[in-house]
Amino acid sequence: MSRIEKPADSEPARNPSRAGKPTLKTIAEMTGLAITTVSRALGNAPQISENTRRRVHEVAAEIGYLPDRAAQRLKTGRTNVISVLLDPHEEILGFGTSIMHGLARALQTTPYHLIVTPNFLDGSNVDAVNYIIRNGMADGLIFSRTEPFDPRVRLLLENGFPFVTHGRTEFSTPHAFVDYDNYAFAYEATKRLIVKGRRKVTIILPPKRLTFHQHMLHGFMTAVREAGIAYEIPDTLDLDSPADMIRDYVRRRSGEPDPPDGFACPGEVSALATITGMSDQGLTLGAEYDIVAKQTSLLLSQIQPKVETIYEDLKAAGEAMGQLLLQRIAGEPVEDLTILQSPQFGFPTP
Amino acid sequence: MSRIEKPADSEPARNPSRAGKPTLKTIAEMTGLAITTVSRALGNAPQISENTRRRVHEVAAEIGYLPDRAAQRLKTGRTNVISVLLDPHEEILGFGTSIMHGLARALQTTPYHLIVTPNFLDGSNVDAVNYIIRNGMADGLIFSRTEPFDPRVRLLLENGFPFVTHGRTEFSTPHAFVDYDNYAFAYEATKRLIVKGRRKVTIILPPKRLTFHQHMLHGFMTAVREAGIAYEIPDTLDLDSPADMIRDYVRRRSGEPDPPDGFACPGEVSALATITGMSDQGLTLGAEYDIVAKQTSLLLSQIQPKVETIYEDLKAAGEAMGQLLLQRIAGEPVEDLTILQSPQFGFPTP
DNA sequence: CGCCGCACGGAAAACGTTTTAAATTCTGTG
DNA sequence: CACAGAATTTAAAACGTTTTCCGTGCGGCG
Known part of the structure; x- marks a missing residue:
């Protein structure tokens, strides 16, 4: 029954911004236990009796206690933060936002927060990665648009820093990733065009430096060869090209001899x-030509149902990445932490 | 020349994750100064001589010192975090991402980080706001899609918590906001349709509960009344309606008597x-009907240049919101912290 | 010579948590 | 009834800052 010595009760007003915020000390005083015990009880440590454990939890819930993230972070060195590297190319069509919603859902029941680190520089955002590793700004990293020998991946592997990429690499050291099976997409899309009776197919590929350029090319070429059909691949264009450039290219090409029709x-x-470019030439979708597109939002199918689509569920990808990252942070072996999303041929479930 | 008493040098290995990270102590030992002095020198406190101030800065730069955010946060109560409330409706077309890039640019040279708090619930994300206020998860808040008496705004005002909205409210207490002049947009867009010789105009409005519904309606009606032209406003549809619903509505309506053509x-x-719905009826843009659209990305004008567009620069909006929020956090009076972006009639500068 | 004021710098406490090491209580046994 | 050992609980130190309150040293003034 030791009484507290401190005369106290002067109440030095503390930091006004968080006045009255309950802390471990608050609970300790209310229950008559020591701060240590309260901390342990809340952490469900084994050496605390079931009785006090329950009591502490009750009081904590009652006064709405929440641990101070700053103090935890300072003490433990863990930040409880997941950082997403946002690429400028992901601005269009909610790529970034879909992934983030998925991620956020995966982290919803965890103590992790999502912070976004945008990439302002031109090149890859290896500087941002370096900054985050060096200064322990996060416990894990998420990013996309990987290159076969992506310098960000190399850096992270070298430092043993947890991360999950959207897209694969060709490093011999394995790492966690979620990727869409772009081989299957390209193969399937091309085959569908062929089945529709198209004479000559083409594909707009991602930039050459990105890993999935190869995957798509491979899927496309496999379908082409199997069918022995004519094809062409524009080499002045890629998926990052501005839409008007693509439109103009399509328009011009379709006015020249032997244009693709798939x-x-x-x-x-x-x-x-593509649709716009073709219709500028008076050609109509489904009649003179066909498109099979990858769809990552509801936009396309709702606006132009005559485009056949194959769905890529980016929100699911984000969620998967979040889960993998959590496992990776928990130290699980990397081998099991790879996911290849199959193209979904049905309609997406929203 | 007091020597340190501690026998020390046992080097208890510390937290492995941040081993060797330089701290104030590191600099203190290197310069022979006290931790206090180093802290002051780096904070450019007045009572430090120019000489030591410079020396400390040099050493800090040399060893790449960066203050530990957790410790700062714990000590000062400031989080150095700005939180963005992400609404599911912003998923499409990079709304969220544009705003975030703008924000990130505004925060680039500051100690602030951007964390995104997505809204999972159906209603408004007032719970998230409450959580953030109660637990001091951020120093300031950014969100959009305001309602005239937005409960989030009310809550934040009551608590004196710094925030900037994208969109206005109708509270008598003023607050910081950035808004687009949607009155001007609707007025100008409608007038352009009239100038093109359209007989009957229509507009797809945002949901009624959002503040800018009224603004747009007002602009539209003003132009209509000035010109004394026929008009109609679909009441089963709003901007949040799925694209296929809009498409189907437009298609159906244009098959009925006296359809709008602007x-x-x-x-x-x-x-x-709208374009799809109309072309399903065999009607062509620029001939039988016209569209004037608000453009927030390069998408529309690049794909379909026949649509006349009026630009809204969301990245600039984000940047402005970031700046306003910083000023608001610094305690500047709210009266000066409101910005109304004028529609830009030229082409956006990327 | 004594004292004040000033410029500069330092010691120590605090922020809220986790963790190490130790103290206390409880149990059963000899 | 004492005591080993388990079962609980606790005190205190640390994490890296900022900040409050003091100590120097020094020049000048009475």
Whole structure:
């Protein structure tokens, strides 16, 4: 029954911004326990009796206690933060936002917060990665648009920093990733064009430096060879090209001899641009030509149902990445932490 | 020349995750100064001589010192965090991402980080706001899609918590906001349709509960009344309606008697949906009907240049919101912290 | 010489948590 | 009834800052 010595009760007003915010000390005083015990009880440590554990939890819930993240972070060195590297190319069509919603859902029941680190520089955002590793700004990293030997991945691997990419690499050291099976997409899309009776197919590929350029090319070429059909691949264009450039290219090409009449479009914008370019030439979708597009939002199918689409569920990808990252942070072996999303041929479930 | 008493040098290995990270102590030892002095020198406190101030800065730069955010936050109660409330409706067309890029640019040279708090619930995200206020998760808040008496705004005002909205409210207490002049947009768009010789105009408005519904309606009606032209306003539809619903509505309506032939579309998706619906009826843009649309990305003008557009620069809005929020956090009076972006009639500068 | 004021710098406490090491109580046994 | 050992609980130190309150040293003034 030791009484507290401090005369106290002067109440030095503390930091006004968080006045009255309950802390472990508050609970300790209310229950008559020591701060240590309260901390342990809340952490469900084994050496606390079931009785006090329950009592502490009750009081904590009652006064709405929430641990101070700053103090936890300072003490433990863990930030409880997941950082997303946002690429300028993801601005269009909610790519970034879909992934983030998925991520946020995965982190919803965890103590993790999502912070976004945008990339302002031109090149890859390896500087941002370096900054985050060096200064312990996060416990894990998420990013997309990987290159075969992505310098960000190299850096993270070297430092043993947890991360999950959207897209694969070709490093011999494995790492966690979620990727869409773009081989299957391109193969399937091309085959569908062929089945529709198209004479000559084409595809707008992602920039050459990105890993999935190869995957798509491979899927496309496999379908082409199997069918022995004519094809062409524009080499002045890629998926990052501005829509008007794609539109103009399509328009010009379709006025020249022997134009393609089957388009595999791995992006909604490129599909829309193609439609416009073709209709500028008086050609109509479904009649003179066909498009099979990758769809990442509801936009395309709702606006232009005559475009056939194959869905990529980015929100699901985000959620998966979040889960993998949590496992990765928990130290699970990397081998099991890879997911290849299959193209979904049905309609997405919203 | 007091020597340190501690036998020390046992080096208890510390937290492995941040081993070797330089702290104030590191600099103190290197310069022979006290931790206090180093802290002051880096904070450019007045009572430090120019000489030591410079020396400390040099050493800090040399070893790449960065203050520990957790410790700062714990000590000062400031989080150095700005939180963005992300609404599910912003998923499409990079709304969220544009705003965030703008914000990030505004915060680039400050100690502030951007964290995104997505809204999972159906209603407004007032719970998230409450959580953030109660637990001091951020120093300031950014969100959009305000209602005239937005409960989030009310809550924040009551608590004196710094925030900037995208969109106005009708509270008598003023607050910081950035808004687009949607009155001017609707007025101008409608007038352009009239100038083109359209007989009957229509507009797809945002949901009634949002403040800018009224603004747009007002602009539209003003132009209509000035010209004494026929008009109609669909009441089963709003800007949040799925694109296929808009498309189907437009298609059906244009098959009925006395259809509108001038469309003001305050969203790119609704413009695309309108085009599709009309062309399903064999009607062509620029001939039988016209559209003036609000454009928030390069998408529309690049894909379909025949749509006339009025630009809203969301990235600039984000940047402005960031700046306002910083000023608001610094305690500047709210009266000066309101910005009304004028519609830009030229082409956006990327 | 004594004292004040000033410029500069430092010691120590605090923020709220986790963790280490130790103290206290409880149990059963000899 | 004492005591080993388990079962609980606790005190205190740390994490890296900021901040409050003091100590120097020094020049000048009476």
